[in-house]
Each structure stands twice: as C-alpha cells, then as structure tokens.
Amino acid sequence: MKNAIGIDIGGTGIKGALVNLKKGELVTERLRFDTPDGGKPESVVELVVKLVKQIDAPKNTPIGICFPAPVKNGVTLSAANVSNEWIGLQAGKLFSKALGAEIVMLNDADAAGVAEIKFGAGQDRKGLVLMCTLGTGIGTALFMNGKLIPNTELGHIEIDGVDYETKAAYSAKARDNLSFEQWAKVLSKYFDRLNRLFFPDLIIIGGGVSKEHESFLHLIESDVEIVAARSKNNAGIIGAAYFAAKHLSKD
Numbered sequence: 001m002k003n004a005i006g007i008d009i010g011g012t013g014i015k016g017a018l019v020n021l022k023k024g025e026l027v028t029e030r031l032r033f034d035t036p037d038g039g040k041p042e043s044v045v046e047l048v049v050k051l052v053k054q055i056d057a058p059k060n061t062p063i064g065i066c067f068p069a070p071v072k073n074g075v076t077l078s079a080a081n082v083s084n085e086w087i088g089l090q091a092g093k094l095f096s097k098a099l100g101a102e103i104v105m106l107n108d109a110d111a112a113g114v115a116e117i118k119f120g121a122g123q124d125r126k127g128l129v130l131m132c133t134l135g136t137g138i139g140t141a142l143f144m145n146g147k148l149i150p151n152t153e154l155g156h157i158e159i160d161g162v163d164y165e166t167k168a169a170y171s172a173k174a175r176d177n178l179s180f181e182q183w184a185k186v187l188s189k190y191f192d193r194l195n196r197l198f199f200p201d202l203i204i205i206g207g208g209v210s211k212e213h214e215s216f217l218h219l220i221e222s223d224v225e226i227v228a229a230r231s232k233n234n235a236g237i238i239g240a241a242y243f244a245a246k247h248l249s250k251d
Contacts, residue, residue, distance in 0.1 A: 001249055003027055004062040005055055006241030007048055008108060011035060011068055011081030011136035014044065016051045017234075018061070019241035024119030026234060028055055039082030041089060045098045052099060063103045064244025065095055066111035066236045068137065070151035074105050078153075081136050104244040109139025110150050111239035112206045112229065117143050118242055120204070120230035127201035130154075130194065131229075133236075135207040138165040138190075142198070157193060164190055170209045180212075184219035191222045200224055208233040 007016040012035055018027040031051055036043035052063065067086075070077040074092020079085070092105045106114075113131030116122045122129045122143065131141040138155025141148065155165040166172060168190045173183040191203060203222070205213065206229035213228035220226055229235050 001062065001245050003057065004064060004241035004245040005052060005057055006111075006237035006239070006244075007051065007063065007065040008111070008236035008240060009035070009044060009048070009065065009067050009082075010108065010236075011039065014047050014051060015233075015237055016048075016055060017237050018055055018057050019238050021242055021245050024115060024231065024238050024242070026237065030234065030237065031055065035082070039079075039086075041083065041085050041091070041094060044082070045094055048095060049098050060101075062241070062244040062248045063099065063101055064111070064240030064242070065103055065105050066108040066240040067091065067105060068108050068139065070153060071105045071107050072151065076105075077151075080156075102248065104240075104247045106240065106243055107139070107141070107151055108236050109133045109141045109152075109206075110148060111237075111243060112139070112231075112235035113141030113143060113204070113239065114148060114243050115231050115235040115239035116204050116206065116229050117146055117148075119238065120235070121227045122146075122202065122204055125202055128198060129202045129204065130198065130200040131204045131206060133207040134168070134170045134205060134209050136169065136171045138169050139207075142200075154194060157190075157197075159189060159193055164193075170207060180216040181219055184216045184221075187216070188221040191220060191224065191226070195222065195224050202227065204229050206232070206235045
C-alpha cells in the first residue's frame with residue numbers, strides 16, 4: 001500500500017492530505033477548513049466528507065482520522081476544545097457511514113507521535129519518548145521502544161492548582177501576550193513535572209508552533225533532550241494516514 005489519507009481534526013482547524021507511506025510526506029496539497037463554531041459532530045463530519053472528496057484519492061484508499069480526545073475502539077471519550085456531544089460518541093461509525101468507507105480513528109497527539117517515531121525525530125530512538133503538541137491545548141503521546149502507549153492526557157496535569165494546558169498551551173501564550181522567553185519559563189515548569197513523573201529519554205515538541213522552535217526551544221530548562229518535530233504541523237496527518245494503512249492492512 002503506497003498512499004493513505006490523513007485527516008487531523010483540531011479545535012481551530014480540520015486539515016487533510018494524501019500521504020506517501022514510504023516517505024512520510026504529503027502527496028497532495030494540504031487542505032484546511034476552520035473547525036465549525038461549537039465543534040458539533042454533524043458539522044465536523046460534514047467538513048471531513050467535503051475534505052476527503054477534495055483530496056480525490058483512488059477508491060479504497062485507507063483513511064485515518066485523528067481527534068483531540070482519547071479514542072478507544074472508535075469512541076471519543078472526552079471533548080477538550082470541541083462540543084461535549086463527542087463524549088462517549090461512536091465517532092468511528094459516524095465517520096465511516098458518512099464517508100462510505102472503513103476508517104481508523106486515534107488521538108491527535110498519538111497520530112503526531114506515530115509520524116515522528118516512524119519518519120521523524122523519534123526514529124530508531126530507544127527508551128521512553130514523549131511527544132508533546134502545543135496548540136489550542138496540549139496533546140501528549142508516549143512511546144516505549146517505538147511502541148505507542150495510547151491515550152495519555154498529560155496536558156491536563158494539575159500544577160499550581162490549575163489544569164496546566166490553560167497556562168502552557170500555545171493558545172495561552174497568545175491569550176496572555178507572553179514573549180517566547182516568558183512562555184519558555186512556563187514550559188520549563190511543565191516539562192520538569194513530566195520529567196519527575198516519567199523520566200523520558202526524549203521529548204519531541206510538535207504543533208504549529210514547532211516551526212518557530214528556534215525562538216524558544218533553547219530557552220526551556222530541562223534535564224531531558226528536547227527537539228522539534230520534523231514534520232511540524234503535518235505530523236497528525238502523516239501519523240493518521242500511516243496508522244490507518246497499518247491497521248487496515250491487518251484486517
């Protein structure tokens with residue numbers, strides 16, 4: 001199987017493209033729509049169908065969809081930055097019916113991590129690798145010797161009495177008008193807590209802000225090696241496509 005479709009659903013945007021599974025690169029232009037206000041299921045599904053049609057891939061091309069929540073057996077278990085109607089929803093079946101095709105769903109940070117482990121900064125890395133996506137919220141993915149430990153929600157760790165993604169996400173930097181230096185101090189506290197809980201061997205930072213990694217990465221104080229995701233903000237698309245192709249090829 002050479003290509004697959006990856007769809008990345010986020011709190012602010014829905015992105016997708018056809019992905020070359022050998023190289024981990026986009027075959028088509030990345031398409032993007034704003035996430036509908038409220039992020040309700042019917043509106044999101046409608047846009048995903050529109051996006052897949054515009055990608056115009058051959059019939060039976062595998063489709064992977066990543067989503068900003070833990071996903072188990074196609075069921076979305078929470079609803080950070082989208083409608084609460086997603087909680088406990090059989091989302092996989094909903095997308096599959098609307099698209100007229102079997103699909104695979106996974107958490108968005110897990111998908112980004114899969115891309116980086118297979119094609120990017122985590123390639124051939126042993127030990128515990130933490131993927132962290134900084135965007136509307138904070139997504140995390142854990143890998144032990146390249147194997148995914150799915151559905152970690154470490155962005156919601158409580159520090160100083162608050163859910164810390166409300167302080168450390170890129171959206172919080174913009175909301176509070178923080179400089180990169182100020183934001184790096186907030187991130188240093190966050191990664192210090194994760195280090196004391198999990199002792200990772202490598203931390204990979206993804207999300208849209210990863211393309212600006214030279215502005216802040218060196219400012220983060222940490223005993224752990226921290227690097228930028230190589231696939232930048234395409235990681236979710238690439239990982240979702242790869243995960244779907246791998247999963248569906250076993251069926």
